[in-house]
Amino acid sequence: MTFFSYKNGEMHAEGVALATIAAQVGTPFYCYSAGALRAAWKEFADHLKGMNAEVCYAMKANSSLAVVRLFGELGAGSDIVSIGEMRRALAAGIPARRIIYSGVGKKPSELMAALEAGVGQINVESSYELETLNAVAGQLGVKADITIRVNPDVDAKTHAKITTGRKGNKFGVDIDLAREAYALAGKLPNLNVVGVAMHIGSQLTSLDPYRDAIVRVRELVTQLRADGHKIDRFDIGGGLGIVYAQEKPPAIADFLAMVARETAGLGCALTFEPGRRLVGEAGVLVSEVILVKPGAAKTFVIVDAAMNDLIRPTLYEAWHDILPVRERPQAATIRCDIVGPICESGDYLAQDRDMAPLAAGDLIMIRSAGAYGAVMASTYNTRPLAPEVMVDGTRFAVTRPRPSIDELLSAERFVPWQEPVKS
Known part of the structure; x- marks a missing residue:
């Protein structure tokens, strides 16, 4: 329509x-068209039926309170990258437990604010952040649910400024160093490791990079479980493209079918963080x-x-x-x-x-x-x-x-x- x-x-x-x-x-x-927003959400929701999965809208794409509220009423959580976005999500009625806090540079005061608000998951992006979050959680007397965002070194084949999954990008923990980071997390008493996260870029118009990244992270999950870690969640991120000129981005049905195939038997709850594709x-x-x-x-x-x-x-x-x-x-x-x-x-x-x-x-x-x-x-x-x-x-x-x-x-x-x- x-x-x-x-x-x-x-x-x-x-x-x-x-x-x-x-x-x-x-x-x-x-x-903004409310009908278009609902239609974009419905495309995701219809094809998620039967999957153990949730959608957390990536607010960085459009943080308008009215837009966030609309998605919240439809059942979305929020993916945030700042405390300002957290405040917006809460103001729009998103339950704190349905908020995921991502981002490469979180200050101790920001981590404290997120824990005090009851944010449901923090995606950690460095060993330094693991230790900082552990200290902050200890001060508050709580245990923080975390995933570690890994960088799978996969070329998203998108614009250089919105590629986030290569070794040269600032985001996440290099996948070759991920087991060391998980070993550290497992020793820190105030952290509860619940899963693994990734995000390889934005405005993707091919499923191949996604597939390659999922395969790499799936192998990591097997290794982490062998190391004794409990990995129950796989946060796949977002990044699906839209039409600006002549692009032909993948259909949501094809994307989710591919994810279902590549994660079959993994036993993880899945999280998707679409932003641009929804708005x-x-x-x-x-x-x-x-x-x-x-x-x-x-x-x-x-x-x-x-x-x-x-x-x-x-x-x-x-x-x-x-x-x-x-x-x-x-x-x-x-x-x-x-x-x-x-x-x-x-x-x-x-x-x-x-x-x-x-x-x-x-x-x-x-x-x-x-x-x-x-x-x-x-x-x-x-x-x-x-x-x-x-x-x-x-x-x-x-x-x-x-x-x-x-x-x-x-x-x-x-x-x-x-x-x-x-x-």
Whole structure:
């Protein structure tokens, strides 16, 4: 089912015209389809039936409280990578026992906060963290349930900046050193080893890297059990890709069938941590054209969204499909760069893109912006964050309003020795 489509020549999110939202909240804004979020979840849930498995939504993809709440109501836990995300998960109603705390650099104070909150599982990524967590748990008089995240040295064949399972990446314990790490964990009195975890990258469009990684970790599980460790859980992570341009990511059914085959007989409860796959195609960014600027070398379409709103094109050289909000059937096209107002040459949403002619005041929709869009935004150039909106059928509501510039300024202070500003 398509949740963003033209109706009577106007782009709609479900039953709401994007132009209607723009008129009320201004541009740029992010828009999420509740129907698309539910459909993405259902694809996972339907094919998990009969498996001893759970899904913990990876909040780093999109930590909007409304989005996290929606998934929680459907039965998801949360995969977090910071105490801020933990606070968001709890605020959205996710039970602490269904929260998994991942991340390569957890401070003692953060580990203490997680244990005090009752987080269900901590994925440990180094021997140093094992010893730190043991000390913190001892101070609190509790025993921490942990897995150790292992790095299987498998090439996810994705963008270098979102590959996480190679020897050269900062994440996890090298699989060749994993038995030593488990031996240490087994000696620490305040840790309860419950399983093993992995995560090899993001935006994967092939099952082969997943299969290779699972095979390597499955062999490790056999070795660890022979060493006397109780390994009851296998946290497989997330990373399945979505469609931005012409990608053909694996179907959830095929992915889960492969996992079931490769883990058959292992006797582990499985945990999946999808993020992008659940939210990526469920969100769009809507922007207004400020002006069209012809140049000697190329034409620039200058819009009011910028790299501070959506950094993926600049950071990852990422492609996002861009459509006019008002349909232009069989219109001639122009080749242009779609750029923002920020004082950076890297401030672009698309380069050398063939688009139907645009003019000042036109609205455009940037597709597949639900993951790593609003959550990575900044206030660079003192530009307020774009608001976030959720549509559900024929209704919509703002889930995060656009802050005013006065609100941005009020969060800062002059130093005491500076003279007051004269009004």
